[in-house]
Amino acid sequence: MIPSAFDLFIRIVKAAWCQLSLNGRMDGIVLGASDIKTDIATITGQVADSKVVTDEVRKWKLMGIGARGVVG
Secondary structure, X not given: OOOOHHHHHHHHHHHHHHHXXXXXXXXXXXXXXXXXXXXXHHHHHHHHHHHHHHHHHHHHHHHOOXXXXXXX
């Protein structure tokens, strides 16, 4: 049986709708991934700052200075 022009039109519209839906979901995934990448960059900077402080405290401990001795 040969499909009518209307049936072909319906198939084309459904295919376009599915493609549009897929593209929307992919855009959402990409945006979510970029947000995660930004968050990781922020956390990495904060960890680097914390490492500096931790290294300083380790140095104090090796020199035998406690927290009270440093604060005054």
